[in-house]
Amino acid sequence: MILHQISNNQKAIAVLIDPEKSQDESELKELIRKSTFAKIDYFFVGGSTVTREAFNKVIDFLKSNTEIPIVIFPGASHQISENADALLYLSLISGRNPDYLIGHHVMSSNEVFDMDLEVIPTGYILVDGGTQSSVAYVSQTTPIPLDKANIILSTAKAGILQGKKIIYLDAGSGAKNHVPSKVIHDVANLQIPVIVGGGIRQIDEIEELHEAGANIVVIGNKLEENIDFLLDIKEYITDTK
Ligand code: 1GP
Numbered sequence: 001m002i003l004h005q006i007s008n009n010q011k012a013i014a015v016l017i018d019p020e021k022s023q024d025e026s027e028l029k030e031l032i033r034k035s036t037f038a039k040i041d042y043f044f045v046g047g048s049t050v051t052r053e054a055f056n057k058v059i060d061f062l063k064s065n066t067e068i069p070i071v072i073f074p075g076a077s078h079q080i081s082e083n084a085d086a087l088l089y090l091s092l093i094s095g096r097n098p099d100y101l102i103g104h105h106v107m108s109s110n111e112v113f114d115m116d117l118e119v120i121p122t123g124y125i126l127v128d129g130g131t132q133s134s135v136a137y138v139s140q141t142t143p144i145p146l147d148k149a150n151i152i153l154s155t156a157k158a159g160i161l162q163g164k165k166i167i168y169l170d171a172g173s174g175a176k177n178h179v180p181s182k183v184i185h186d187v188a189n190l191q192i193p194v195i196v197g198g199g200i201r202q203i204d205e206i207e208e209l210h211e212a213g214a215n216i217v218v219i220g221n222k223l224e225e226n227i228d229f230l231l232d233i234k235e236y237i238t239d240t241k
Contacts, residue, residue: 002042002069002086003120003165007193011210011240013040013233016073016197016220018047018173019058028058032066034227038234039241044218045084046073048134059083073218075138077104080111086118088168088195093159094125094152095141122166122195123159127152127183129175129199136172143172149183156187168195174221175199181212188213201229203236210240 006012015035022028035043043066045058055078062070063083070084080087089112092100112119126135128143136143144151156167167187169179175198188194196209197218206217222229 002071002118003193005069006166006195006215009041010213010215012042012216013206013237014042014044014071014195014197014216014218015040015223015230016044016173016218017058017062018050018220019045019054020047020050021224023054023057025061028061029065031223031227032062032068034230035068036066038230039237040068040230040233042069042071042216044071044073044088046075046079048075048138050075050079052078055079056081074104075135077108080108080115080117082115082117084117086120087112088122088124088166089119090122090124090168091159091162091164092126092135092139092141093123093155093162093164094127094144095139097139097141100139100141120166121164122168123156123162123164124168124170125152125155125159127169127171127179127198129171129179130177131172131175133172133175133198135170146171146177146180146183149180149186152183153186156190156192160190160192164192166193166195168197170196171198173198178205178209181208184209184212184214188215203232206233206236207240
């Protein structure tokens with residue numbers, strides 16, 4: 001069970017693949033090869049504006065080319081596949097757009113219900129990373145300001161009370177500022193697994209967020225810019241494990 005694995009692993013790293021940007025098979029092969037060498041823990045797959053075709057292409061390619069668990073990080077109701085290992089069943093609880101709180105869920109529930117796929121209820125909290133993120137724009141929601149730690153915490157608590165099994169704190173892909181470690185520390189103290197992503201591009205940031213209590217740190221953009229950052233990640237993972 002992926003949820004069980006996430007809860008028990010304090011210092012995991014996920015590589016985010018946005019199929020809209022990365023579909024080329026030789027590039028994916030290279031990413032898989034270097035991620036395997038670095039011993040990353042998960043591939044997260046999804047995006048704000050991904051077509052069904054691109055999504056399935058990437059999931060199916062990963063399924064036949066890697067043993068690393070594939071976790072869907074969906075941007076919309078069509079991003080589901082039985083070839084993944086788990087689905088982060090996101091509710092965008094920082095926003096007030098009913099489509100991302102229940103609408104997409106209703107659209108896909110019949111299919112998801114019948115799939116042999118681990119579904120992980122996830123409270124997804126978008127915080128302001130200093131740039132207009134694709135998620136904020138596409139979902140038409142307002143992220144929580146970074147300095148409003150009390151609102152972030154109240155939102156996380158509400159998610160827990162609603163039965164979410166994981167809290168995902170995201171500053172948005174390509175954020176200028178990632179979620180501060182103090183916020184991660186406070187949310188992790190609520191005794192729920194925490195995933196953090198958005199704007200993380202240095203090893204010392206990964207380390208700081210892990211130390212603060214993040215179970216998974218997600219890296220997307222940085223690897224699109226420089227795939228060899230996985231070599232630094234390998235060194236970090238070897239030192240920590
Ligand atoms: C965004 O958490 C992810 O949803 C990853 O962000 O692309 O900035 O690493 P980056």
